[in-house]
Amino acid sequence: MRVMPMPADANANGDIFGGWIMAQADLAGAVLPARIARGRIVTVAVNQFIFKQPVSVGDLLSFYAKVDRIGRTSMTVHLEVYAERNPADPVVCKVTEANFTYVAIDREGQPREIER
Numbered sequence: 243m244r245v246m247p248m249p250a251d252a253n254a255n256g257d258i259f260g261g262w263i264m265a266q267a268d269l270a271g272a273v274l275p276a277r278i279a280r281g282r283i284v285t286v287a288v289n290q291f292i293f294k295q296p297v298s299v300g301d302l303l304s305f306y307a308k309v310d311r312i313g314r315t316s317m318t319v320h321l322e323v324y325a326e327r328n329p330a331d332p333v334v335c336k337v338t339e340a341n342f343t344y345v346a347i348d349r350e351g352q353p354r355e356i357e358r
Contacts (some may be wrong), residue, residue, distance in 0.1 A: 243270040258297040270305035279346035287343040301325040
């Protein structure tokens with residue numbers, strides 16, 4: 243997933259709110275588990291979230307996810323976020339790393355087995 247933060251996403255110092263980055267990471271991280279589970283999933287844990295560098299308005303953020311583990315009803319996803327800065331002389335750097343756990347659920351919201 244790629245997204246560019248806007249001024250409304252920034253705090254008083256001009257840096258992008260961490261919560262905004264977390265929300266985008268959750269969206270990007272949920273794509274693979276939803277495909278693998280072939281249905282509804284929910285985020286049940288943010289196991290780790292590391293902000294390595296600040297993010298600024300206008301940075302182009304790229305989110306890369308990989309499934310680290312598939313259990314009976316849950317999946318663990320590792321996510322890395324890179325920022326491309328300064329379009330005239332582009333620089334790319336890792337700004338965030340995270341690990342999420344998602345659980346497949348049925349129509350009643352109860353955990354269901356992931357078919358493989």
